[in-house]
Amino acid sequence: MKKCIFFLSIGLFLFFSSTAFAQLVLDKREIKIEARPGETVTGSVTVTNRYKQDVTLKAYCEDFVYEPPYRGFKTVRPLGSTPRTCGPWITLTTPMFIVPSKGKQEVMYSVKVPQDAKGGYYGVIFFEKGEGALTAEKGVGIKEKAGCALFLETTNKEKKAKIDKIAVNKDSMEGYISNLGDCVFVAQGSFYIMDSKGIVADRGELQKYYLPAGAEALFSVKVSEKVPSGKHTLMINFDAGEGKALIKEVDFSKDKSGALKILAERD
Known part of the structure; x- marks a missing residue:
């Protein structure tokens, strides 16, 4: 399994795909759990300690949330401060431990899911070294931390989303993808534009979105110059995972000046 390192600085997640400069390395970057309400998962x-000396580490949990515009950026929040936290359900068997130089330490965790849990719940397990140092410029305490994000979804979760609010904005079609379910909705988008004869005039990729429950994100499709004047259909497709897709069809016209007009929409 590819190893990854997380550092926390001023409350932000920074994910690194390379461990060339990492001294604290975890064997996994994230944990994904599907559990029944009332179940305990371990x-x-x-x-791994790459330092030349033994290090003392503290293990603990905090919350994280995806931030607008919901393209994968996360911020860390205090334990139990977010409505979809699973941090208080996590028990770590070794909250303080020493890892020998160039050695490894396995830390066990258990997650006790409440009986009334439904949907997605999220947290992060941090492993923190030392008391940190003060930067000369700003006097901000910086501590080295490695973290593993935990994504827990119950078996009775509801994944539901919609595409709506389609509108013309100059040479583009804009709309919103909204999460109507009770867990994070991850969707990778694409589009293509067909003319009235069914010939594809243009295609492309849309952003990948990480939408918390109740959130929405704006997306935009530029109608390029290679799309001729006339009537066309815009096909918007978000891959929602688990073999599911979210699709929107938009009939529109483009006049000789390049002006766009929406004619009809279909889900």
């Missing part, structure tokens, strides 16, 4: 995270 697992482990292994920490």
Whole structure:
């Protein structure tokens, strides 16, 4: 399994795909769990110490949330401060431990899911070294931390989303993708434009979105110059995972000046 390192600085997640400069390395970057309400799930995270000396690490949990415009950026929040936290359900068997130089330590965790849980719940397990140092420029305490994000979804979760609010904005079609379910909705988008004869005039990719429950995100499709004047159909497709797709069809016209007009919409 590819190893990844997380550092936390001033409350932000920074994900690195390379560990060339990392000294604390985890064997997994994230944990995904599907559990029944009332179930207890156990697992482990292994920490590797690349320092030339033994290090003392503290293990603890906090919350995280995806931030607008919901393209994968996360911020860390205090434990139990967000409505979809699973941090308080996590028990770590080794909250403080020493990892020998160039050695490894496996830390066990258990997650006790409440009986009334439904949907998605999220947290992060941090492994923190030392008390940190003060930067000369700003006097901000910086601590080295490696973190593993935890995504827990119950078996009775509801994944539901919609595409709506389609509108013309100059040479583009804009709309919103909204999460109507009770867990994070991850969707990768694409589009293509067909003319009245069914010939594809243009195609492209849309942003990948990470929408918390109740959130919405704006997307935009530029109608390029290679799309001729006339009537066309815009096909918007978001891959929602698990073999499911979210599709919107938009009939529109483009006049000789390039002006766009929406004619009809279909789900």
